[in-house]
Amino acid sequence: MTPYLQLIALLEMSLTCAVVLITLSQKLSSKEIPFVIRLLAAVLLVNLFFWPLGMSLELPLSAYVRGVTGELSIVTMLLLWSSILPAAKKTPLGFKVSVALIAIVFYPLALGLGMLDPYAWGYGSIGLLIAIIFFAIVCGLAGWTQGVWILSFAIIAWAVHWHESANLWDYLLDPILAIWALLAIPNAIYHKRRDRAQSDYLFRAG
Template sequence: MIALGLAHLAFAWTLFVLLAPLIASLWWRCGLLAATSLLSVISFDGLSMASYARSLTDDLAISSLVVLGWLTLQRLGVLRPMAVSRRWVMLLVFAVLALTLYPATLGLTYFDPYRWGYNPRPMIIIVAVIALGLVLMRNALAVVMLAAATLAFTFRIKPSENYWDYLIDPLLALCCCGALLSLGIRFVYRRATESRRSATLSAGNV
C-alpha cells in the first residue's frame, strides 16, 4: 500500500516538474499540482495512471522521490535553486553510486556490488561518512536524499530488501550522469571561451 502511494507521488510530482516551467503564475502552478495529483488516481481498465507508469519504470528510489519533492517545492517558490557548486557535488555523489552499481547490472563486469545491498552495514557506514561530509559542505539536498533512503530501508517501506533500491534507480542514474556531463561540457566551453577572449585582448594590446 505504501509502495502504491509512493508511485502516486512520483507520477504527480514528475508531471508537475515537467509542466510547471510552462506556467508563470504561482496560483496556476498550484492548480497544476492538484490536477496532476488527481490524474494519478484516475483509473483506466482497473489500473490508475500511476500504476501504469509504475509498470514501465518500476518503483523509484527514495532518493529520486526526494529530488522530485525538492523540485516541486522549488517550482512553487518555497525553495531556492541550488548553487551550482552544490549541484556539482550532489550529481557527483549519485553518479559515482550509479557507476559502482550499473556496470555489473549491464553485464560489463563480473564484480557484483548489488549483493552488498542485502547485508548493507558496511554500505550504510560509508553512506553515513559521505552524508557527514555533505553536512559540512552544507549540501542539504544530498544529505536528505541519503538520509531518507537509509531511513526508508530501515523501516522497509518498499517491497525490496536491497539497500541499493532505496538509494538509486536507473532514471536517477541517467539524470545525474547526463546532468554532470552537461555541466562539465559547459564548464569546459566557458573556460575555452574565456581563454580565447583573453588571448584576443592580449593580442590587441600588443
C-alpha cells in the first residue's frame, strides 16, 4: 500500500473510531448530546486515534484497530459517519434486510461453497454495477435519499480506486456491515412490535 493510501486508511479509521465512541456515549446518555459537542468530540478523538501517542506504541491507535477489523467498506463508514449528523434518520429496515440476504448468499459462495464466485463480479462486472444502480434507484423511490448518496459515493470511490482494492464488493460490503444488518433486523422487529403493543394499550377501550 502506498503512503497516500495508508494516510487515507488511517484518517478513515480514526474518524470511524471517533464516531463509534460518540454514538456509544449518546446511547448511554439520557439526554441528547448537542451537535456542537459531538463535533468537537469528533475532532479531539480523530486526533487521538490518528497520531502516535508514544507509550511504547509504534503506530497510531487507528492502525491497531484497522489490523483487527480490516478495511471497512465505503457504505459502512458513511452509515456510521452520518449517524452523528443533526436530524440523522434511522436506516430503513428494508435496507438492513437486503444487506443481510446478500451477505447470507455472498459470503458462503465467495469462500468456496459451490461453483459460483460472486466476488469475481466485483472486477468490472457491468451486471453488478447495473444492479447497484437499480438498488440505489429503489432507495430513492422509497424515500431514503441518504442511501442513494451512499451507494453513489461507493461507486465513485471504486471508480477512482480510493482504496487499495480494485473489487467493487469491497466498497459495498464487509463482515461488520453484514453482522450489523443481521443483528439489527430482530431488534427492529422487536421495537415495532413493542410500539404497536403500547399503541394498542393506550387506545384500548375502558
